[in-house]
Amino acid sequence: xxxxxxxxxxxxxxxxxxxxxxxxNTGRNDMAACGTQTAGLGFGxxxxxxxxxxxxxxxxxxxxxxxxxxxxxxxRYGAAGAGTQTAGLAxxxxxxxxxxxxxSTIEYDGEGWTAGGNLTNAxxxxxxxxxxxxxIAFGGTTPxxxxxxxxxxxxxxxxxxxxNMATSRTGFS
Numbered sequence: 001x002x003x004x005x006x007x008x009x010x011x012x013x014x015x016x017x018x019x020x021x022x023x024x025n026t027g028r029n030d031m032a033a034c035g036t037q038t039a040g041l042g043f044g045x046x047x048x049x050x051x052x053x054x055x056x057x058x059x060x061x062x063x064x065x066x067x068x069x070x071x072x073x074x075x076r077y078g079a080a081g082a083g084t085q086t087a088g089l090a091x092x093x094x095x096x097x098x099x100x101x102x103x104s105t106i107e108y109d110g111e112g113w114t115a116g117g118n119l120t121n122a123x124x125x126x127x128x129x130x131x132x133x134x135x136i137a138f139g140g141t142t143p144x145x146x147x148x149x150x151x152x153x154x155x156x157x158x159x160x161x162x163x164n165m166a167t168s169r170t171g172f173s
Contacts, residue, residue: 001040001061004029006048010061012037022065026057032081032090032128038063039085041108044093046077054096058108060085070112076102080128080172082135082154086110089132089154092140094124101143105154107132117158121150127172132156141170 001010001024008027011018024042031045040061046054054077058069072090079093079102088108095102103122106113119137126140126148133156142148147168152159 001033001042002028002031002045006046010066024059024066025068026055026059028055028057028077030077031055032079032093034081034083034088035061035085041069041081041085041088042066043069043072043081043088043090043108044076044079054094058113069110070108073106073113073115074102074104078124078126078141080126080137080140082128082130083108083132087132089116089128089135091116091119091128091135091137091154092123092126101141105159116156117154119159120152120161121148123148123150125170125172130154136162138165139169139172 006027008023010021028045035041043058054075056072056075059066060069076093082089091105093102101122103119105116107116123140123142135154138151147170149165149168
């Protein structure tokens with residue numbers, strides 16, 4: 001779902017074919033996501049019209065349509081996500097209007113977002129996977145625009161550095 005240039009389209013894969021389903025409420029790219037095909041969560045992102053800006057939007061997908069969820073505590077794009085629709089994480093990213101690299105983590109409970117522990121390294125374009133109580137963050141771009149090989153583990157409270165990736169990379173999906 002979503003993507004550049006700022007689309008709202010959603011496609012489902014059945015193991016063989018892709019089928020377009022209902023569009024998101026707000027098209028955007030460079031957003032984060034977590035969940036499953038029948039209980040997905042898309043959040044943050046970047047729009048290009050009418051004003052170029054990061055977004056604080058959250059949308060929930062039930063396998064056929066999108067509904068608006070709780071608003072992120074700050075607009076961000078290029079963040080990573082992990083978890084489920086009712087126990088999700090958003091971490092890192094790029095935060096307008098200051099355009100600062102984020103190290104913050106926020107947790108989603110199916111209704112709203114609350115602060116979690118900060119990443120050790122602020123970055124955007126990073127990858128993420130896992131659950132709200134056992135997530136991995138890896139790679140990304142760190143200030144002042146260097147690719148990272150950093151890998152961190154979240155235990156539901158705080159992040160800790162673990163073995164780095166072999167090479168520095170950014171722009172994960």
